[in-house]
Amino acid sequence: MMLSVVNISIVNIALPAMAKDLDSDVGSVGWVVTGFLVTQATLLPVAGRAGDLYGRRRVFVAGTLVLCVTSLLCAVAWSVGSLITFRILQGVGASVMAPTAFSYAAELFAPAERAQALGVLGGIMGLAPVLALNLAGVLVAGFGWRSVFLFTPVLGALVLAGAMLILMETPRRPRVRFDLPGAALAAVGLFGVLVALSRGEAWGWTSAAVIGSGLVGACSLAAFVVREQIAVAPMIDLSLFRLRSLTTANLAAAASSAALFGMLILLPFYFTAIRGFGPVALAMAITPIAGSFMLISPISGRLVSRGVVGSSRLATLGFGVSALGAVWMALAADRQSYWAVLPGMIAMAAGLAAATSPVTLTAISEVPLERLGVASSLPNISRYTGAALGVAATGAVLYSALPAGVGQSEGLVGPAARVAVAEGFRSAAILAAAFLLVAALCASRMPRQASRRADVVVNP
Numbered sequence: 001m002m003l004s005v006v007n008i009s010i011v012n013i014a015l016p017a018m019a020k021d022l023d024s025d026v027g028s029v030g031w032v033v034t035g036f037l038v039t040q041a042t043l044l045p046v047a048g049r050a051g052d053l054y055g056r057r058r059v060f061v062a063g064t065l066v067l068c069v070t071s072l073l074c075a076v077a078w079s080v081g082s083l084i085t086f087r088i089l090q091g092v093g094a095s096v097m098a099p100t101a102f103s104y105a106a107e108l109f110a111p112a113e114r115a116q117a118l119g120v121l122g123g124i125m126g127l128a129p130v131l132a133l134n135l136a137g138v139l140v141a142g143f144g145w146r147s148v149f150l151f152t153p154v155l156g157a158l159v160l161a162g163a164m165l166i167l168m169e170t171p172r173r174p175r176v177r178f179d180l181p182g183a184a185l186a187a188v189g190l191f192g193v194l195v196a197l198s199r200g201e202a203w204g205w206t207s208a209a210v211i212g213s214g215l216v217g218a219c220s221l222a223a224f225v226v227r228e229q230i231a232v233a234p235m236i237d238l239s240l241f242r243l244r245s246l247t248t249a250n251l252a253a254a255a256s257s258a259a260l261f262g263m264l265i266l267l268p269f270y271f272t273a274i275r276g277f278g279p280v281a282l283a284m285a286i287t288p289i290a291g292s293f294m295l296i297s298p299i300s301g302r303l304v305s306r307g308v309v310g311s312s313r314l315a316t317l318g319f320g321v322s323a324l325g326a327v328w329m330a331l332a333a334d335r336q337s338y339w340a341v342l343p344g345m346i347a348m349a350a351g352l353a354a355a356t357s358p359v360t361l362t363a364i365s366e367v368p369l370e371r372l373g374v375a376s377s378l379p380n381i382s383r384y385t386g387a388a389l390g391v392a393a394t395g396a397v398l399y400s401a402l403p404a405g406v407g408q409s410e411g412l413v414g415p416a417a418r419v420a421v422a423e424g425f426r427s428a429a430i431l432a433a434a435f436l437l438v439a440a441l442c443a444s445r446m447p448r449q450a451s452r453r454a455d456v457v458v459n460p
Helices: 002-009 015-021 031-054 056-075 080-094 097-108 111-143 145-149 151-165 180-203 208-230 238-242 244-275 279-305 311-335 338-364 369-400 415-444
Strands: none
Touching: 002 031, 002 056, 002 080, 002 097, 002 111, 002 151, 015 031, 015 080, 015 145, 031 056, 031 080, 031 097, 031 180, 031 369, 056 080, 056 097, 056 145, 056 151, 097 111, 097 338, 097 369, 111 145, 111 244, 111 279, 111 338, 145 151, 180 208, 180 369, 208 238, 238 244, 244 279, 244 311, 244 338, 244 369, 244 415, 279 311, 279 338, 311 338, 311 415, 338 369, 338 415, 369 415
């Protein structure tokens, strides 16, 4: 899980260095992020269904190998085109990890342990983007941008060894056919929508490329719905969305991810513009967010698994605290001080960490075992879709307040520009708080006792 999520944002700090070294502009190099994110999110349901049918360990090992090999290729890329191509192939490998990890956690742990196991995974999902910024800050400053791609093969070798020695294989289902037309329509649909959301700010929301991508994506998703209703063995059983647990939890995941990823993109720019932080200082500045996830997510899972608090109540409370943290950051933005913003950062991260485990547990609590792989990919699709929306929306709000010539690659800006940066950041933080209130509303509608289901196979 950490490998798949770290690779989304580990390149963010390295983008300006990539653009300079490969003789490209930051806008074009932005596809290094977009290509990976969109590909991974697009193939999540395909990978989840493949694990259901052909064995999760087999699919997991294959995906990890692809991710490691393509990471090495990224490190030796000779042009921006080759780097983007290898990043897209990285996304193919990374797409198998989240649905496999969540499926194993749900299938192999007893009910008393399942929420805690999912809490650990949830903590990693929140920790990984922040860890990526920490790693990137140190690596780019000390060894150059190519070094950010060498983290994955090193850790990936340990993951592969663990998978071969520890993971048990799940049964294959050779008589069930893979729904190839459904997979293709889902992939095209998600790809089109995510490209439109991710590149809307760069290309212009009214540009032909954005409108065309959005329309192709929407039409493909509509065709996918029709296809799944008539398919003998559909890739995604649409009747799953009749489960209130699945629907409300996925909506909460999307809204909360919009807030989290939006702020993770803007906080480094804010601290760089108003305080002049370099890569290492940025890594240290964001570390408290990682600490909050590491500390609170496992505790949250333990509280749910022991019945101390219901999943709906804890998630609603967590999102509420997180929204208050975003409001604090908005109110403190004008002070242009790291220490003034820090309490809001910690509150936002702590609330999200508390909510992640109960949301994930609820999303898959009523799903049949034979659909667990594809169903466990849905919260992650929701998170990545929400992340693309959040980054686009908060970025648009921030940049609309900036004077001409001030962009994301700037360092410390002048006094007048700092005021504009603070105003834009305040508006973006308020928007993040609104996303979190939507997440809290969705969480309040989740079934209260979803975590108590006890009919999932226990690891023998």
